[in-house]
Amino acid sequence: MKSSELFDTAKTLIPGGVSSPVRAIKPYPFYTKNAKGSRIYTEDGAELIDCCLGYGPLILGHCNPVVKAAIEEAAAAGWLFGTPTEKEIELAKIITGDHPSIDMCRFVSSGSEATMAAIRLARGYTGKKDIIKIEGGFHGAHDGVLIQAGSGATTTGVPDSAGVIPEIVSHTAQVPYNDIEGLEGLISKNNDIAAFILEPVMGNIGPILPEKDYLTEVRKITAENDVLLILDEVICGYRLGIGGAQVMYGVKPDITTLGKIAGGGLPMGIFGGRRDIMELVSPAGPVYQAGTFSGNPLSLSAGIATLKHIHENRDLYGRLDGLTKIIHESLPAGYRDSFVRLGSMFKLFFRESPPRNYIEAKQSDTEKFGRFWTGMLKEGIFIPPAQFETNFLSSAHTGEDIEKISEAYNRCL
Numbered sequence: 001m002k003s004s005e006l007f008d009t010a011k012t013l014i015p016g017g018v019s020s021p022v023r024a025i026k027p028y029p030f031y032t033k034n035a036k037g038s039r040i041y042t043e044d045g046a047e048l049i050d051c052c053l054g055y056g057p058l059i060l061g062h063c064n065p066v067v068k069a070a071i072e073e074a075a076a077a078g079w080l081f082g083t084p085t086e087k088e089i090e091l092a093k094i095i096t097g098d099h100p101s102i103d104m105c106r107f108v109s110s111g112s113e114a115t116m117a118a119i120r121l122a123r124g125y126t127g128k129k130d131i132i133k134i135e136g137g138f139h140g141a142h143d144g145v146l147i148q149a150g151s152g153a154t155t156t157g158v159p160d161s162a163g164v165i166p167e168i169v170s171h172t173a174q175v176p177y178n179d180i181e182g183l184e185g186l187i188s189k190n191n192d193i194a195a196f197i198l199e200p201v202m203g204n205i206g207p208i209l210p211e212k213d214y215l216t217e218v219r220k221i222t223a224e225n226d227v228l229l230i231l232d233e234v235i236c237g238y239r240l241g242i243g244g245a246q247v248m249y250g251v252k253p254d255i256t257t258l259g260k261i262a263g264g265g266l267p268m269g270i271f272g273g274r275r276d277i278m279e280l281v282s283p284a285g286p287v288y289q290a291g292t293f294s295g296n297p298l299s300l301s302a303g304i305a306t307l308k309h310i311h312e313n314r315d316l317y318g319r320l321d322g323l324t325k326i327i328h329e330s331l332p333a334g335y336r337d338s339f340v341r342l343g344s345m346f347k348l349f350f351r352e353s354p355p356r357n358y359i360e361a362k363q364s365d366t367e368k369f370g371r372f373w374t375g376m377l378k379e380g381i382f383i384p385p386a387q388f389e390t391n392f393l394s395s396a397h398t399g400e401d402i403e404k405i406s407e408a409y410n411r412c413l
């Protein structure tokens, strides 16, 4: 197998053989040669139906011709100028037009950068030090959010990575998802909280869905206590619909972070929000933020092409929702209850009921999941190689793909 040999070499040159840890599938990951539509083609000659889609960005599938043409056209004009371009204005108009909460936005190169900047901005705006995040919630790989998930609302400050110093994470508190009382408790005990950051729908451990009124309550409590609400919609943005989860659930955050789909599959992060907050970002204001590749013309072009295509084909969301419903309904009876789906996000949890939070998700049978994952790959279906990653569909998935996915589920389960 060519992949196995490539991985052996990679391990001698790159830590763990990979450029991001989730890719280190055991015993070795398959290497991708190319991809098109709903399919990935491996270096070992396999053709796979892709339900990972780059961990979310590729809502139009691989190599969408419209996006490809936009990237090619942009590349022909040059790919880095170190000056503003008109494309920044074009994408900013789309983003602000689609999100009632976003008056202004800034482009960066990854979701991690966006959440890092959003947290700094919240601290700069409020003059307060601490932040609250959801237990087990993922916002990228920077120090202030790499906190171990512990046992409930009082946990603060145990780094989740070597090299993160306790002093930094001591300013980050965690609360379980869907726990309003826990959030109230934390906020009532501490008046130095700058922001509460959360994924409105937990995509990184899920999907885990917000319970009725959870997000509205979150908005109410944060507003009443002068805590900024940062909705991290790096996955949900344009995945659940135009305007993301905030439009779907009718909540208006102070700051939003976007990425993934908004960059059309090229590196992208965006943070945006209320004008009075955003005007604190340098050089308009004192909160420093900068990047050589920020707003690069290729990412902007891929993002613009993707979002325009979505605007012109809004019915894709309804169609994708129908497709995950077909998969759900095709499952053997014992598994339907713990299959969670929202639009084109879906996941089978190997436990009895859908989890409400991280701790419950962690009770899933990961060993069973591992065997299931391997079986699915043999059936020609690539789902993310972790029980705790969301599976996705794209507009390139066909009815026939869905039939194959459903059949594979049934055989593997």
Ligand SMILES: *Cc1c(COP(=O)(O)O)cnc(C)c1O
Pocket (backbone or CB within 6 Å): 109, 110, 111, 112, 113, 115, 138, 139, 140, 141, 199, 203, 204, 232, 233, 234, 235, 259, 260, 268, 269
């Ligand atoms: C992927 C993701 C990030 C990090 O984005 P990168 O582009 O990988 O840095 C942040 N927040 C959420 C919710 C994400 O899903």
